Amino acid sequence: MHERELTAYLDECRALVLDEIRAIVARQHAGGPNDGFLYDLMLDYPLRDAKGLRPALCVATCRALGGKLEAVVRSAAVLELYHNAFLIHDDIEDESLVRRGRPTLHREHGVPIAVNVGDAMLALSLQPLLDNVETIGLGPALRTLRAVARMTRESVEGQAIELDWVRRGSLDDADAQALDELGDADYVRMVEGKTCWYSFITPIEVGAIAAGASTAILDELREFARVLGVAFQIQDDLLNLAGEIGSYGKEIGGDLWEGKRTLILLHCMRCANPAERAEIRVILAKPRPAALERPSELEGLLTALVERGELSGSGRDAILERLGQVGQGGQLGTASRGCKTEADVQRLFALIHAQGSLDYARAFARAGLLDARARLAACQRFMPASVHREFLTSLVDYVFARER
C-alpha cells in the first residue's frame, strides 16, 4: 500500500469513528441540562488533527478477519474516546504544553475543567459498550468490556510506574539511587502498560473480538500488537528528541524537561562515566519550571524591576528560587533548589549524543519492528489477503518510516 492509500485508509476510519463519537456525545447532550460547554470540550482533542492510528487498527483487524464494519465502529469510537481522555489527563500529569499543534486543554481551560472533561469522556464510554449487547451479542459485548477493563488497568499502571520514576528521580536518597538499576526490561514493561495496551493491544483485540476470533487468534494478535507498540513508543521517544515542531505537534525535548526515563536515557546513563552520571542525576532531579515562568513572563517583570533599580539582583534570585520550589502541578518541593534550565536540557542532549544512545534506541526499535513484521506475516494463516490486511502490513512499514 502506498502512503497515499495508507493515509486514505486512516482518514476514512477516523471519519467513521468521529461521526460515532459525535453521536455518542450528542445522545448524552440531549439528555443533559448543560449549555454545551462540556460537550464542545469533549470533542476538542478528538477533532484536532491526528493520524487516527487506533481507530484504523481496530477497524482493519475486524475486517481483515472477515468481520463487519457495523460490528466494530462503536467500540472503535469508545477506544478513541478513552484514548483522548487519557491524553487530557496525561498532559496534566506531564505538564505538557502542546498537543497536536495546539495548547493542551489544561493550558487553555485550566486544570479543573480539563480533569473533569477527561472524566466526562471516560463516563460516556461505558453506555455504548453496554449497548453492544444488542448489536454484537452478549458474548462479544462482555469480552469487549473485559478487554477495556484490562486496558484501563494496564494503562494507569504503566503511567504510575513512569510517574513514580519521575517522583523518585526528584528525591535525593536511596529511592533515587535505585533508579540507576533500571534496565531495558523495566522500560519495556513500563511502556507495555503506558502505551501498548491502549494504542495497540486493545484496539486490535477489540477488532478481533468483533469479528468473532478464537482465543488462540486473539493471543497471537495481542503479541503482535505488543511488540509493535514497544517499537512505536521508542520511535516516539526518538521523535520527541529529534523531531521538528510542525511535523510532530508536541513540544521538543519534553521528555527531558519532565525527567522521563526513556530507553535512550537509560542507555546514556549506563554508558556515561560516574561523574557524568551524577551530573545527569542532578539535572533530572530538578523540577520542571512551572508553565508561567517558562515563557519568562515573571522573569521579564523581575528583570525590568532590577533595571529600574526597584529590585536587587539577589532579591530577584531569591524570588525565582522560591518559585522554583513549586514543581509538578503546584506541589511544594521538598528541597530548596532551582528548576531545570534550557542549558540543563542542552547538556542532556549533548551527553545523549556523545553516548550514541539515539543509535542504540533506533536499533532496538528496528529489531522490534522486524519481529512485529514476522508475527503479522504468520497471522496470514487465518487472515486472507484483503485491503485491510494490506493496511496492517503497510502500517508496520510506516512505523519503520517514522524512524528515518
Added chain:
Amino acid sequence: MHERELTAYLDECRALVLDEIRAIVARQHAGGPNDGFLYDLMLDYPLRDAKGLRPALCVATCRALGGKLEAVVRSAAVLELYHNAFLIHDDIEDESLVRRGRPTLHREHGVPIAVNVGDAMLALSLQPLLDNVETIGLGPALRTLRAVARMTRESVEGQAIELDWVRRGSLDDADAQALDELGDADYVRMVEGKTCWYSFITPIEVGAIAAGASTAILDELREFARVLGVAFQIQDDLLNLAGEIGSYGKEIGGDLWEGKRTLILLHCMRCANPAERAEIRVILAKPRPAALERPSELEGLLTALVERGELSGSGRDAILERLGQVGQGGQLGTASRGCKTEADVQRLFALIHAQGSLDYARAFARAGLLDARARLAACQRFMPASVHREFLTSLVDYVFARER
C-alpha cells in the same frame, strides 16, 4: 435507632466494603509489576476516617428489600471506589486543601500522581462489575452496570455545570451577567448531578437491583434518594460556612473562596441591593489565591525584601498582581487582577448573614427532609420492618440532626 446503633451499622457496612476494596486492589496488585506505591495511594482516601454513608445506604436498601449481603457487597465496594476517585479529582478541580481532616491527595503527592490515582480507581472498578455476572446473574449485573454508567455521566455533568458557573463568574461580560438569573431550580439541578447520583440515587438503586426489585420500586426509591440528596447537599453547604474544623474535616468557607454558587449565595444575591450585588460579583470574580501564596510564603519573602530595601513597594505589588493572574490550576487569567483576600471572604460572610440566607437554606433543606421522610414511609408498603429499614429511617433523621 439510637445514634450509637446507627453508628455501629455504618461502621459495620464500611468495614465490609473496605475489606472488599482491599481485595479488589490486592487482586490487581498481584498481577502488576508496580512496587505498591500506586496501590497504597488508592487506599488512602477510602481508609481515611469517614462515615461510610454510601456503602451503608447500598447494603441497607438491599437487605431491607430481602436481598442477601453477598449479592451487594462487591457493588457497594465499587461505588465507594468511584466515590473516592471522584473526591480525588474534585479536590483537584476545587483546589481543596483538606479532606477528612488531612491534606488532600494532590497537596501531598502533586496533581500528576493524584490525577492518575483517581483514574486507577476508576479503572479498577469495571472488572468487579463484570464479575457480578457470575454472582448475581446476567440481568442484575447488566442493570448495575447501566446504573453506574448513568451515575458517572450525571456526576461529571453536575460537576461541569458548577465549574462552568465558577468559570463564567470569573469573567466580566454578558456570560457572567447571565449568572444573576440563576434560581433555586438551577441549583437543585446542578446538585442532582453533582451529589445525588453518586451519593444517594445510585447506591440505593444498586442495592435494590441486587435485591431483585421491580422497575416501579426502583423508580420510587430513586425519587426518595434524589430528594434526600438535595437536602443533604444544602446541609453540607451550610456546614461549609458554619462548621468548625475538626468536626467537619474540610476547610471552612471553601465554597466562598472557590466562588461557588450555592443556594445560600443565590438567595443572598437575590436579596441584596444592586450595589451589594455588584460588590459580591466583583469578589466572586477574583480567582482563589494559589496554594503557595495562601500561606503567604512568597508574600513573606517579598515583605522581607521590601524591609531590607531590596524591593520597592510598587515592585512588590506588581509581582503579586502578576502572580494573581494564575488562577484555577495554573491557568493564565484573562484580566490583570488580584486574588480573593481574607477580607473579601469575611465580607461575603457578612452579607450572607445580613440577608438571612442561612435561615432560608435551612428551611429549604428542612422541607426536603420532610418530603424524603414521607417518601420513605410510603416505601414501607414493600419494605417490611427490619433493622435495615430502621437504619434508613434513622438516617433521614440523622441528616436532620446535622442541621442543628
